Amino acid sequence: MKPDDDALLDCSDVRGELAALAYDDLEPGPRRAAERHLAACAACREALARLEGARARLDRWTEPGRHPAFAPVPAPRRAELLAGVAAASPPRSGRRARPILWSVAAGLLAFVLLAASSARAELASGRLVLTLTAPWSSAPAADRADALPAELLAELAALRDADLRAGAERARLIAFVEEARAADRRALSALLDELALGAAREDQRTRRALGELATLVVHAPPR
Amino acid sequence: MDARHPGIDAHVEPAARRGDEPAVEALAERFLAGDQAAFAPLAERWLPELVSLAWRLTGDRAEAEDVAQIVLVAAAGARGRFAGRSRFSTWLYRVAVNQSLDRRRAAERRRRALAELGARADGAAPPSPESASLARETAREVAAAVLALPARERAVVVLRHYHDLPLTRVAEVLDAPVTTVKSRLQRGLERLRTRLQEHAL
Numbered sequence: 001m002k003p004d005d006d007a008l009l010d011c012s013d014v015r016g017e018l019a020a021l022a023y024d025d026l027e028p029g030p031r032r033a034a035e036r037h038l039a040a041c042a043a044c045r046e047a048l049a050r051l052e053g054a055r056a057r058l059d060r061w062t063e064p065g066r067h068p069a070f071a072p073v074p075a076p077r078r079a080e081l082l083a084g085v086a087a088a089s090p091p092r093s094g095r096r097a098r099p100i101l102w103s104v105a106a107g108l109l110a111f112v113l114l115a116a117s118s119a120r121a122e123l124a125s126g127r128l129v130l131t132l133t134a135p136w137s138s139a140p141a142a143d144r145a146d147a148l149p150a151e152l153l154a155e156l157a158a159l160r161d162a163d164l165r166a167g168a169e170r171a172r173l174i175a176f177v178e179e180a181r182a183a184d185r186r187a188l189s190a191l192l193d194e195l196a197l198g199a200a201r202e203d204q205r206t207r208r209a210l211g212e213l214a215t216l217v218v219h220a221p222p223r
Numbered sequence: 224m225d226a227r228h229p230g231i232d233a234h235v236e237p238a239a240r241r242g243d244e245p246a247v248e249a250l251a252e253r254f255l256a257g258d259q260a261a262f263a264p265l266a267e268r269w270l271p272e273l274v275s276l277a278w279r280l281t282g283d284r285a286e287a288e289d290v291a292q293i294v295l296v297a298a299a300g301a302r303g304r305f306a307g308r309s310r311f312s313t314w315l316y317r318v319a320v321n322q323s324l325d326r327r328r329a330a331e332r333r334r335r336a337l338a339e340l341g342a343r344a345d346g347a348a349p350p351s352p353e354s355a356s357l358a359r360e361t362a363r364e365v366a367a368a369v370l371a372l373p374a375r376e377r378a379v380v381v382l383r384h385y386h387d388l389p390l391t392r393v394a395e396v397l398d399a400p401v402t403t404v405k406s407r408l409q410r411g412l413e414r415l416r417t418r419l420q421e422h423a424l
């Protein structure tokens with residue numbers, strides 16, 4: 001619906017615009033038209049008042065300092081977090097700095113491949129085919145997430161910080177992820193998610209590393 | 224969470240972050256043009272915003288910090304791939320929203336946060352006569368109501384209300400038509416009102 005300035009609106013026209021009106025998000029024309037209707041319609045005025053009431057209630061979840069959970073990031077914690085970002089980001093002067101996330105992804109996948117002995121998952125993208133295998137089972141990952149060996153997952157987590165060796169396998173994996181179609185990235189991400197779920201509950205580091213990878217594989221912009 | 228940030232009250236940042244958009248956009252342009260030195264101040268400006276966004280979507284402070292870091296690391300590595308695609312800020316918001324809503328781990332934590340907030344909001348602690356404590360209880364109720372929203376409505380409500388993005392920008396971030404975003408906002412607000420009314424009774 002696109003009400004213009006002169007239109008006479010009925011309730012069904014206006015009801016869908018009330019939330020936008022409550023947030024002052026209507027263009028001047030539609031806004032004036034809606035306001036004219038509201039001036040003449042008590043039911044729509046009440047509906048708007050209800051939405052505005054909800055809007056006002058939302059403001060109560062902004063009480064900095066009242067409770068730790070509701071406060072903004074304190075300066076010392078912010079510095080810590082930024083240091084973490086800097087440590088994980090590509091070096092300043094790298095001529096063609098490879099984004100860290102692909103290095104990380106490639107490192108983890110390379111390990112999965114090294115540890116592999118049986119068919120695990122196959123992801124195809126254009127001319128590249130990557131076969132991921134794992135030693136524990138050939139059953140679908142979801143069925144045996146609990147069976148993931150803790151040592152393997154610990155190794156995966158350790159690899160995240162390790163200086164990854166250059167090699168043909170790694171290059172192939174990097175190329176795969178960079179060229180992967182969105183659907184394949186999602187498949188890869190789902191696989192990493194499953195690995196994360198399989199990690200021991202107390203092993204937060206592994207779960208976190210795998211979970212991060214799962215998301216990065218999906219959300220990094222394509223080449 | 225209380226134990227994780229002892230003494231947080233002593234380091235409260237000013238809530239107002241608005242008004243520096245032109246400077247931040249200029250930083251983003253420098254960064255995208257290849258100036259790596261622009262990244263650190265850019266990350267510093269964005270970190271609290273991203274933590275806040277992810278926290279309101281997940282209900283979990285540690286999760287929110289994770290999300291913010293991941294988004295910034297991805298941004299640092301993704302420079303040069305943005306050109307012409309979308310605004311830097313749009314991309315940051317989008318990845319943060321997706322990160323917060325998509326991850327199974329995030330969903331687990333949200334459920335836990337909700338349960339905790341729900342337990343408190345339902346009067347586990349007797350309301351104190353002090354106004355600060357009452358405000359805290361109210362904040363918890365509102366937080367629980369927001370976290371209970373369906374993901375798509377929650378994203379719209381949080382971006383529009385707490386991050387003050389106009390609906391057209393929310394639509395860009397979520398890659399959805401404005402009409403869709405509008406109706407999600409409306410449904411979300413109606414749901415919030417219903418839920419908060421039930422709690423008030």
